Structure formats: structure tokens, C-alpha cells
Amino acid sequence: MQVERKVYREDHEQFRATARRFIEREVVPHMDQWLKDGIVSREVWMKAGREGLLCTMLPVEHGGGGGDFGHSAIIAEELARAGASVSFGLHSDIVAPYIARLGTEAQQQRWLPGICSGEQILAVAITEPGGGSDVKAIRTSAVRDGDDYVINGSKTFISNGFISDLVVVVCKTDPAAGAKGVSLVVVETNREGFRRGRKLDKVGMHSQDTAELFFDNVRVPVANRLGEEGKGFAYLMQELPQERFIIAVTAAAKLERLLEQTLEYVKDRKAFGQTVWDFQNTKFRLADVKAKAVALRTMVDHYLAEHMRRKLTAEEAAIAKLYATETLWQCLDDMVQLHGGYGYMLEYPIARAFVDMRVSRVYGGSNEVMRDLISRKL
Template sequence: MDLQGRSWQRAVVDPLEKCMLDLTGRTAFDEGHAMFRESVRKFFARELVPHLERFEEQGIVDRDFFRRCGAAGLLCPTIDEAYGGPGLDFGFNAVVNEELAYLGSSAGLQLQNDIVPEYLLRYGSEEQKQRYLPGMVTGEVIMAIAMTEPGAGSDLQGIRTSAVKDGDRYIINGSKTYITSGQNADVAILAAKTDPSKGAKGISLILVDADTPGYQKGRNLDKIGQRSADTSELFFSDVRVPASNLLGEEGMGFAYLMSQLPQERLSIAIAAHAGAQRAFDEAVRYAKERKAFGSTVFQFQNSRFTLADLKAQLQVGWSHIDWCLARHNAGELTTAEASAAKLWHTELQGRVADAALQLHGGAGYMNEYLVAQLWRDARVSRIFGGSSEIMKEVISRSI
């Protein structure tokens, strides 16, 4: 294909051969995971790759894409059979995560699969599980977590959204921002102050259906990267929800959020490393095809040494991802270990994406090349889920 064509169009031509994550040396997966990965690849080649560019341009993934993922068995692998899921281990989530990130997609499957279900499974009532989990598995129900506010990001104790008890209901007022899947979401797990006098112990989680009067979706925010992941403002004006929508116990919201951090941060680390691998692979392909001064870019020692250094780091990184997966599936991955994984792999993603763009030269700054998107998408991974600075603080507390 002409190098002036969009790099991701290669995937449309032959997705299973020219755009495939190399699994050589991986230790975290068994035969069941391998069979599942093959089905995921075929599904994405058919149902995602042809729409990648359109999703990026429109700033949101089609609702129907979630339903197709559900029908293909790609959603919520860890949800129990009692609620319509297959009840598998997190390794199946990791397969979807890796393949999605390697394709350069920021579709909201990571939130739908890896983050939201655990709150319902661990803290939800039986009625809440029956109401929401089967729909999450089929893709009929899309959920978001509404934590961040204009004045409160990593410091969740600073949130101002309130939920005041009024008989058998909560009255919610406030606003949220930077909410992933905010436009598509049918339901939000809302972090709100139920007792402002208690600080972190006064935060509760409440399920709020998007069609509740007073719940308003604001703008689909214009981001630098990860454009196909809709990210929104949400507004709550005298939103009245049943007290039974409380997730778990009142005042335990902050503790619940903290307890789910290992899986969330591992999920981010996995996606970051797969994205870094794709950026590297794009750089290798371009360097071996692009001619300069009578030879390919790859023939220059600087190019080869740069790529050799990155390959070594990626090799070490995949071993660490597999170690983390084994620890997590055994219930042993600590918050500090998961934070270290997020810190290391997202920082590596940034370095690899930047080096890959540099090896593309001027072409790397052109949006028609996938490496430009991979570079843009990589930047936020060092911010969401806890910034690199917060990760260092968390890790330091374990020393």
C-alpha cells in the first residue's frame, strides 16, 4: 500500500495478518484464552476496524457496537452465570483489552468490562444485580462511573455533588465532568456527599438512571486524543432517586472506590502496553519501508538502536503484565503493585509513542498515519485512573 494512505487502512485490508499482537513468550493465558482471542480478533476485524475512522471523527462509538459485542460474548467476562455472564477470570478481560488497544481503539469496552461490573458484583443488592448486570452482558445497558468534578479530580474528598435523604429517596444536586461513556451511558454510578461533615466517610455511591428527571447530559467534550471514547459533562438538578439505589452502605463510597483500584489500574496498564506495542510495530514497519539517503530509515544505526532499546523494554513489560495478571487472578495484586504497573506501563507508552512518531519524521505529525493517533491517545493514560504523581505517592506509602 502507498505510504501516503492511512496506516490503519492496512488493518482493513488484512487485519489478522498485518495487524496482530505477537503473543510469543506470554505466560498468562491458556488454551481457552487463546480460542477466545481468536474470536475477538475476527469480531474486531469485521465489526470494529471498518468503523475506526468514523468513530474517531464522530467522537463516540455507535450504541449498536456494544450490542454486537454483547452478542459475540465480548462483554463482562467476569460476571457470574446467575446474571447472564460466563463467570470467567480476568484474563479474558485482558484479551479484549489488549486487542482493542492494539487496534488503536478507545471504544468504552474497558469501562464496561473491567471497572463498572465489579462495583455491582461486590456491593450491589440482589435486586440491583438482576436489574443491571444482564443488560451489561448483552450491551443493552451501558454504565459509567461519575466521580470527577470541575473542582475535584484525584482528591475525591473534595467532591461537592450532594445526595440528601428525603424519606425513602435521595435528592441529588451537582455536576460531574470528564465522564467516560457519559453520552452513551444508561446508568451512572454517582459519587456524592451524603454527609458533608464526615469528609471521605460521608461519600456514598448511588445508581442513577439517565432518564431520571433532572439528570442532564452536557457536552461531549472535545479531547486531544481517545476521541472515540465519548467523555461528558453531567448535571444533576433535584434528581430524585429511590433510597434503594444506594450501592452498598451509606458513607462507604470512598472505601469502595479505593478497593477497586487494583483492577482498574491493571486494566489501564494492559491497554497502555498494548498501545505501546502497536506504536513500536508501526515504527518498525515504517522504518523498513521509508527510503532516505539511498537506504531505508531502519539501516541507520540510530534507528536500529532506538528500536532495539524499545523492544527490550516492551519485552520486559509483557513479562510484568503477565506477572500482574497471575497475581490478580489469585487475588494477590496489591494497590501498590497495581499503581506501580500503571505508572511504569503508561510512562513507557508515552516514551514509545513519542519515539515511534519521531522515527516517522514529518509523516508522524500527519493525522493520516496511525502513529499520530497513538501518540495523542497515549498522553491521557498518565492522568486518568490516578496521575503518575499520585501513583508515586501511593507506591511510596508501601515502602
């Protein structure tokens, strides 16, 4: 890609080298097995923790890397480049921040070291079978009983649902109060009454375990609540922009890598006595992809610099997520086409990306919800 990247410092690029080596050594050789298993090994989480690749933004005193969002973005970019669906980002940059920012000192000391080392794997459970977009309409309840909450309800589409040890559960502590009745409670998955449903059979991202979760009178101490009761919706609104922006960072890196791979393919593949690259149609299509990839890179790096200064707004994160995932999807379709039948074979990175990336227009908040958020400021 010809855009000079000015957003990263020297220490970021050194960290990239470590992350890339780790992924080549500890992730890529296992991907086929994990795709078959529908889950990655616990071992890779522990190894990533030992190598300092989990929770890179969290403070060193709790076991984190003491870095900034640039380090997190590098891991997302390197996983995207390798075509690996491993949910380190969800754990480190989407769920752990709830505990790091909202947790009391006691909660942080209790949970963060194991989270940073990879011993305790995280999930966040917002979506329910009845709906995910309208968060304030969730129905899972947490009813106070002495020093405990008693949780009842069910969640679905939960990433790390099968492997997780700690789940940040979004529940209603006051069903009559709408958005003001939502609270966040950490549930240890060995608690009585907690049950995982089936591992869901997804279109793509087959190495990530996505599951249903059931809560049947699960008793959790009130001390497991994050932040204040009734403020859960506001906390989600503070943290969701980072989740959305990571999706944009991934999409930009993915698009650049897929363009390289598609160029390699079309320059090698022959049809009608010439290479596929020799057709003017191929050149024009890939020129369009290049222009879009450059535009996307420019936008993402601009917002990345903003986010490293903690200036990225919810609207900007929604713009980044919307533009990145829609652009990637348009380009993917063209690049699949240029691969012919091989573009439909999962052993080719383009086909794998086609099934893996479709969901990015839906999860992290559907792109229609992004448009709604953006339009409110127009």
C-alpha cells in the same frame, strides 16, 4: 515479542481469536465514522453483548461470561492492537464490578442482564470540575428525603457520559464526614433533573464520548445505593486497582504493536539512498524500545497472573500503571520521531496513539497520585 506468555490458558487463546475476529469485523471498519461522530454506535454494544464480549468476568446466571480477568485483559489487548478506542473495558471491568460486588440480589437481577447484553451502558462519575484527584473532597451531594436521595452537583470528564444509561455517581451523603461521608448511588439517565452537558473536545480518543453531567434535584430511591452509606470511598479504593491495571495491560499491548508498525515503516521508508532502518540511530532507538517493551511485558504478565488469583495489591496496580504509561510515553515520542512528518499525521497509527495515549498518565488517577501511593509503602 519474544517473551513467551505463560499466563493464558487454551480457552483464553480461543477467546482471543473470537475477540480479534469481532474487532476486525465490527469495530475497525467503523472507526473512521466514530472518530468523526465523537461516539461509537449503540449497535456495536449490542453486538459485543451477543458475542459474549461484555462483562466476561461476571457470573453466567446474570448474563456474564463466567470467565476471569484473563478474558478481560484479552479484550483490552485486542482493542489496543487494533488501535480502537471503544470503552468496553470501562463498562465491563471498571463500572459493572461495583454492581456485581456491592449490589444486592435485587439490584443485580434488575441491572446486570441489561448491562451484560449491551442494552444498558455504564459510566462512573467521580471527577468534578473542582477536582478529581482528591476524591474525598468531591461536592456532589445526595440528601436523604424519605425513601429517596435528592442529588445535586456536577461531574466532568465522564467517559460514556453521552451514551450511558446508568451512572454510578460518587456523592457525599454526609459532607462533614470527609472520606466517611462518600456513597455510591446508581442514577438512571432518564431521571428528571439529570442533564448531560457538551461532549468534550479532547486531544485524542475522539471516538469515546466524554461529557459533563449535571444533577439538579435528581430524585433516586435509596434502593439505588450500592453497598452501605458512607463506605463509598473504601469501595472505590477496592475497585480502582483493577481500573489502573487495565490501563497497564493496554499500554503493554499498545507498545508491542507500535514497535511492529514502526519497524515496518522504517524498513520501507527511504532517506539518503538507504532505508531509515539502515541508520544506526534508528536501530539503537528501536533496540531501546524493544528492551523496554520486553521489561513491561514481563512485569504486566507477572501482575496479570497475580490478579487472576486475586492477589494484586493496590500498590502493585499503581506500580504497573505508573511504569507502563511512562514507558509507553517515552517510547512513543521516539517512534513518532522515526516516522518523520508522517508521525504527525493522524492517518498513521503512531500519530493516533500519540494523541490517544497521553491521557493514560492522567486518568485512572494521575501518575503523581500513583507515585504518592507507592511512596507510602517505601
